[in-house]
Amino acid sequence: MREKEMTTPEIHIDEARSAGVKPLLEIRDLAITFSTGSGEVQAVRNAHLTIMPGETVAIVGESGSGKSTTALAAIGLLPNNGRVSAGQILLDGEDIAHASEKRMIELRGNTIGMVPQDPMSNLNPVWKIGYQVKETLRANGLPSGPDDIANVLAQAGLPDAHRRAKQYPHEFSGGMRQRALIAIGLSCQPRLLIADEPTSALDVTVQRQILDHLDTMTTELGTAVLLITHDLGLAAERADKVVVMYRGQVVEAGPSLALLQNPQHPYTKRLVESAPSLASRRIQVAKEQGVEASDLLASAAEAAAADNVLQIQDLRKVYKLRQGFGKSSDFAAVDGVSFDVKRGTTTAIVGESGSGKSTVAKMVLQLETPTDGKILFDGVDTSLLKASELFKFRRRVQPIFQDPYGSLDPMYNIYRTIEEPLRVHKIGNAASREKKVRELLDKVALPQSAMQRFPNELSGGQRQRVAIARALALDPDVIICDEAVSALDVLVQAQVLNLLADLQANLGLTYLFITHDLAVVRQIADHVCVMEKGKLVETGSTDDVFESPQQEYTKALLNAIPGAKLMLPPEVA
Amino acid sequence: MTSNYTHFVAPVDETPLLATDTLKADQAPLSLWSDAWRKLRRRPLFILSALLILALTLVALFPGLFSSVAPNDGCELSNSEGGPAAGHPFGFTFQGCDIYSRVVHGTQASLSVGVLSVLCVLIVGVTIGAIAGYYGGWVDAVLARLGDIFFALPLILGALIITQLPAFRENKSVWTVVLVISMLAWPQMARITRGAVIEVRNADFVTAARSLGVSKFGALVRHVLPNALAPIIVLATLELGVFIVAEATLSFLGVGLPQSIMSWGNDIAGAQASIRTNPQIMLYPAAALSITVLSFIMLGDAVRDALDPKSRQR
Numbered sequence: 008m009r010e011k012e013m014t015t016p017e018i019h020i021d022e023a024r025s026a027g028v029k030p031l032l033e034i035r036d037l038a039i040t041f042s043t044g045s046g047e048v049q050a051v052r053n054a055h056l057t058i059m060p061g062e063t064v065a066i067v068g069e070s071g072s073g074k075s076t077t078a079l080a081a082i083g084l085l086p087n088n089g090r091v092s093a094g095q096i097l098l099d100g101e102d103i104a105h106a107s108e109k110r111m112i113e114l115r116g117n118t119i120g121m122v123p124q125d126p127m128s129n130l131n132p133v134w135k136i137g138y139q140v141k142e143t144l145r146a147n148g149l150p151s152g153p154d155d156i157a158n159v160l161a162q163a164g165l166p167d168a169h170r171r172a173k174q175y176p177h178e179f180s181g182g183m184r185q186r187a188l189i190a191i192g193l194s195c196q197p198r199l200l201i202a203d204e205p206t207s208a209l210d211v212t213v214q215r216q217i218l219d220h221l222d223t224m225t226t227e228l229g230t231a232v233l234l235i236t237h238d239l240g241l242a243a244e245r246a247d248k249v250v251v252m253y254r255g256q257v258v259e260a261g262p263s264l265a266l267l268q269n270p271q272h273p274y275t276k277r278l279v280e281s282a283p284s285l286a287s288r289r290i291q292v293a294k295e296q297g298v299e300a301s302d303l304l305a306s307a308a309e310a311a312a313a314d315n316v317l318q319i320q321d322l323r324k325v326y327k328l329r330q331g332f333g334k335s336s337d338f339a340a341v342d343g344v345s346f347d348v349k350r351g352t353t354t355a356i357v358g359e360s361g362s363g364k365s366t367v368a369k370m371v372l373q374l375e376t377p378t379d380g381k382i383l384f385d386g387v388d389t390s391l392l393k394a395s396e397l398f399k400f401r402r403r404v405q406p407i408f409q410d411p412y413g414s415l416d417p418m419y420n421i422y423r424t425i426e427e428p429l430r431v432h433k434i435g436n437a438a439s440r441e442k443k444v445r446e447l448l449d450k451v452a453l454p455q456s457a458m459q460r461f462p463n464e465l466s467g468g469q470r471q472r473v474a475i476a477r478a479l480a481l482d483p484d485v486i487i488c489d490e491a492v493s494a495l496d497v498l499v500q501a502q503v504l505n506l507l508a509d510l511q512a513n514l515g516l517t518y519l520f521i522t523h524d525l526a527v528v529r530q531i532a533d534h535v536c537v538m539e540k541g542k543l544v545e546t547g548s549t550d551d552v553f554e555s556p557q558q559e560y561t562k563a564l565l566n567a568i569p570g571a572k573l574m575l576p577p578e579v580a
Numbered sequence: 581m582t583s584n585y586t587h588f589v590a591p592v593d594e595t596p597l598l599a600t601d602t603l604k605a606d607q608a609p610l611s612l613w614s615d616a617w618r619k620l621r622r623r624p625l626f627i628l629s630a631l632l633i634l635a636l637t638l639v640a641l642f643p644g645l646f647s648s649v650a651p652n653d654g655c656e657l658s659n660s661e662g663g664p665a666a667g668h669p670f671g672f673t674f675q676g677c678d679i680y681s682r683v684v685h686g687t688q689a690s691l692s693v694g695v696l697s698v699l700c701v702l703i704v705g706v707t708i709g710a711i712a713g714y715y716g717g718w719v720d721a722v723l724a725r726l727g728d729i730f731f732a733l734p735l736i737l738g739a740l741i742i743t744q745l746p747a748f749r750e751n752k753s754v755w756t757v758v759l760v761i762s763m764l765a766w767p768q769m770a771r772i773t774r775g776a777v778i779e780v781r782n783a784d785f786v787t788a789a790r791s792l793g794v795s796k797f798g799a800l801v802r803h804v805l806p807n808a809l810a811p812i813i814v815l816a817t818l819e820l821g822v823f824i825v826a827e828a829t830l831s832f833l834g835v836g837l838p839q840s841i842m843s844w845g846n847d848i849a850g851a852q853a854s855i856r857t858n859p860q861i862m863l864y865p866a867a868a869l870s871i872t873v874l875s876f877i878m879l880g881d882a883v884r885d886a887l888d889p890k891s892r893q894r
Contacts, residue, residue: 261587271589372791401793413784418806428792474788481792 029100031231032058032081032199037094037104039076039085050076050089051255058199063225063232065246065263067239067278069496070467073255074235078201080104081233082119083111098199116147120197120230124204126184130176136160136187137172140194147195163190164220181360182213189221196228203235210359210523211567218245218569237496239282240526241569243267251275281501289530289549315383316485316517317348317371322380324366340366342541343380348485348534353511353518355532355549357525357564363541368489368521372406373397384485402432405478409490411470415462421448421473422458428480447476451506468499475506485517493524504531525568529553537561616886626882632875639684640691647684663860670864673847674854682847683864689843690872693757694824698816700762705769706805706812712770713777714800724774727767736829738764743835752838757830761823772815776808783807810887817880821873828869844869 039051051073058064066074079085081096083106096104103114115121123129131139137156144151144159153169160168163186176184185205192200202221206214222245225232236242242249242263249263251274259272270276324341341363348354356364369375371382373389382389384400392400405428408414415424425444429435435443445455451472462470471491478486488507492500508531510516520532528535528549535552537545537560545558556562620626639646649668659665659676670679712723730738739760742748748756780786781804789799830836831845832852839846844865851862 256590257588258590259588265587271587273592374787374791398793401791404791406788406791408784408788410784414788416785416789416803416807418803427789427794431793431798477788477792 028060030057030097031060031062031099032056032233033095033097034077034081035095035097037077037080037096038092039073039080039089040092041086041089043088049092049255051080054094054252054255054257056250056257056260058231058233060198061226061229061231062248063234063246064248064250065234065236065242066250066252067236067242068252069237069498071254072252074252075203077252078203078233078235081199082115082121082201083108084121116143116197117195118197118199120192120195120200122185122188122192122200122202122205125208126181126188127208129188130179130184132176135173135175136179139187140172140191143191143194149195159190159194160187162224163187163193164216165190181209182217185209185213185217186220189217189224193224193228193230197230199231199233200225201233201235204237205234206241207237211525211569212359212563214569215567238569239267239278239497244569251278278497281498289533314350315347316350316385317519318381318383318386319347319367319371320345320381320383322367322370322382323378324363324370324375325378339541341370341377344536344538344541344543345380346534346536346543346546348517348519350484350517351511351515352533353520353531354534354536355520355522355528356536356538357522357528358538359523359564361540362538364521364523364538365489367538368406368487368519371519372404372487373400398432402428402481403483404485404487405481405483407471407474407478407486407488407491410494411467411474412462412494414474415470417462419462420458421453421460421462421465424462424473425477425480428477432481434481443480444476447479450479450510451476466499468495468503471495471499471503472506475503475510479510479514482514483516485519487519487521489521490523491520492527493522500527507531525553525564537564616883619886620882623882623885625878626886629875629878629882632871633879636687636691636872636875640687643685643688647678647681649678649681650685671858671860673850673861679847679861679864682842683844683868685842686844686847686865687868687872689754689837689841690824690827690845690869692754693761693827693837693843694820694876696754696758697761697765697823697826698820700758701766701769701819702812702816704762705766706773708766709770709773710777710800710805710808713774714781714804716778720774723770727770730764731767731771733764735761735764735826736833739826739830740833740835743830752836754837754841757827757836760830761826765819765823769812769815769819772811773808776811777804780804780807814880814884814887817876817883821876821880824869824873824876 034054034056037051037054038049041048041050054073054077056064056066056077066077068074076085076089080089080091081098081103083103085091091104094104095102098114098118103111106114130136134142137153137160140156140159141151144155149155153172156172157168160171165171165183165186171179171183171187176187179187185208189205192202205221206217209217218241221232224230232246234242234246246263248261249266250260251258251266251272253272253274259266259270259275266275267279270279322341322344323339326338326340327335328338344363344367346354356367358364366375370377373392377390384404389400419427422441422444425447426440429440429443434440444458448455448457453469453472453476457465457469457473462473465473471494474491491507492503495503504527507518511518518531520528522528532549535545535547535549536543537552537558539560545552545556545561547557552561553565556565655673655675655677659668659672664671668678668680670683673679673682708723708727712720712727742760742763743752743756748760777800781800783803786799786803789803790796794802827836827843828845828848831843832849834849836845837843847865848862848869851858851865855862
């Protein structure tokens with residue numbers, strides 16, 4: 008381990024404590040039990056955490072670790088089948104773990120505020136934004152005239168607040184909706200704000216704006232924040248203190264930098280090790296694999312010698328947007344994009360939502376027809392393929408989709424799912440197909456007993472591995488990964504990325520990797536194409552683009568990554 | 581108590597580290613159907629309705645096992661509107677026939693009209709609805725309007741008119757009733773199918789299948805339809821009850837089954853003359869009809885709850 012600089016934690020809180028300030032929220036030995044069809048399940052055990060006034064504390068953990076449940080208990084919003092079975096939740100010294108619903112309603116809003124996770128579904132689509140703010144103000148007995156509403160929205164950084172208040176949620180972008188939710192959460196100036204993954208649905212640049220703004224507002228108001236996140240970098244950057252939860256227990260807690268730089272509990276160590284960051288390097292499994300692997304190492308000279316399996320030339324896709332009564336306007340989702348993908352390498356297309364990166368993927372997969380331009384696969388223009396040739400093309404180019412919950416047919420068990428491509432392409436007989444499926448499950452490190460399972464029984468990472476196995480069934484040359492790891496927890500994400508790198512080294516696969524996550528790009532890609540509003544703004548080798556970005560947009564993207572500036576130990580990443 | 585800046589580390593043995601993302605292998609595999617079956621098995625509503633339907637099916641297939649008296653045998657006018665007697669537990673009709681025997685033998689016609697109509701409606705409605713929903717565009721526009729035309733006709737009113745056509749009036753049988761009912765009832769099935777198909781057709785797994793090389797129609801048959809089946813099955817069980825009532829109504833109005841075929845509708849029609857003096861003549865076929873319809877509707881309800889995707893785990 009390299010010698011690391013340990014930042015001395017700021018000490019104003021300790022001073023405050025010695026000056027006699029009591030903790031705002033203190034959770035002691037909390038246990039939460041859910042009664043389900045199969046008996047009692049303990050979701051949280053022995054959880055404890057302390058939040059001082061004005062402090063930001065982050066709970067970090069994978070899905071199912073109990074982090075959201077703990078926060079929901081603090082605001083008294085556990086689902087009906089859940090209850091606090093032991094321990095205390097002290098708010099200003101008052102135990103609210105079993106407080107009456109009436110008391111909780113008093114507390115919610117003006118003492119404890121909440122910013123929920125998903126800005127798309129947490130605003131009521133039939134009410135104007137202004138009305139939804141008004142509702143909160145009125146419920147807490149605050150003045151709720153049009154000016155007060157506009158004021159609240161303006162404070163959350165929504166320009167032109169009077170007009171915005173009269174709009175409906177669907178007229179807002181994701182970032183604006185999240186601002187509106189923050190406005191609602193902070194409208195009654197609570198002393199504690201619970202922010203449950205407030206930005207995980209947003210682009211990095213928007214995420215940065217929102218978090219910066221949240222910081223400013225809470226500092227001004229002196230609000231303490233309980234931040235729930237799965238993103239270690241974000242926790243380290245934004246919180247004074249980090250609490251790590253694993254399987255319903257707090258496994259480690261401490262000042263954020265010290266904890267992340269010097270993790271003690273094996274789980275935290277594992278978490279820190281697999282967190283992708285800009286400081287991480289390309290996963291290089293190929294090193295020990297000898298000659299065949301040498302051209303996978305992304306060294307520029309060798310890559311240039313490799314041939315181009317995909318050539319994209321001046322690709323354009325124009326959608327007609329309907330504007331009532333026969334009028335329509337053109338919208339170029341992809342505008343003049345050209346790049347090459349070299350055999351056996353990984354090319355990543357990066358961009359924010361709406362940049363057209365997924366449309367490129369769909370056109371390469373022949374699921375959308377380009378308006379203009381060419382896609383050459385092995386030197387052959389794919390737009391000229393006949394139906395039978397297209398069928399063969401499908402065999403060589405396979406997709407892996409973003410949503411592991413949606414990309415597997417829920418009616419098919421795992422065996423049928425992986426076998427389907429073989430059956431469709433009439434490869435082998437039943438016995439040989441079963442053998443192949445078993446091999447594929449081995450390759451993606453799933454037990455063969457998983458064959459009889461159905462997708463709803465598998466976790467997100469397992470489903471994604473099944474999707475990879477299905478994509479590999481036809482021994483393709485190219486795999487298009489459309490946000491293939493963005494829905495996964497950090498550890499599982501690292502596992503899947505390692506699997507993809509292993510498979511590339513062993514099978515010589517070419518990946519076209521579509522993602523919004525630059526840290527992932529750093530780990531998996533040899534070449535990067537940065538897209539903005541349908542146009543390609545920067546291309547180059549991963550090292551070049553990350554170390555000396557040429558375009559403002561690329562720089563902004565890189566800077567917006569949470570924790571980018573924090574030095575996580577590079578050798579463990 | 582944790583002080584604010586103490587670096588707390590939980591003892592490792594309290595939460596031992598598991599391998600990342602382990603597969604839970606201790607349960608039996610759960611498909612949509614086995615999951616639904618597991619839920620159904622525990623519902624008294626389902627058990628009761630399933631047992632009733634099983635019993636009704638037995639009666640319909642083998643009426644001779646349940647009644648030693650053939651329905652129109654030994655009708656004696658001296659027994660007209662007589663009360664229960666030995667061997668004739670429900671009493672006698674106006675014509676002096678055994679009510680119990682008529683009710684038992686009427687099961688077959690009612691059930692077969694219900695089952696056959698549902699089958700026809702399923703074939704026509706699901707095909708049209710699936711094609712309309714899946715392909716969209718002008719195909720959808722044409723098929724949806726066609727459905728709307730039939731949808732606008734009330735079932736009974738439409739049936740009254742159609743059965744007046746000479747071709748139907750002269751060949752009254754179970755099949756004409758089935759034909760009339762399915763002709764007027766398929767649009768509802770088509771609508772439900774269309775909605776379910778539209779919901780599924782843009783799912784990622786359909787795109788995935790298409791990019792594997794599955795043809796467009798193949799994806800409809802293999803992936804879209806199986807995933808759209810749940811609401812279709814629920815509607816089918818509910819409609820079965822509705823169709824049995826429709827047959828009884830048509831027979832009551834004299835345009836359904838011919839007098840020669842034993843059916844509850846005909847019996848109810850025949851009993852209306854003596855409803856004030858001898859209500860039991862109407863009571864028994866009406867009760868049989870109600871129990872049958874009720875059990876199919878209860879079954880539909882139970883199946884709907886069991887197939888509700890929201891109650892599926894994860």
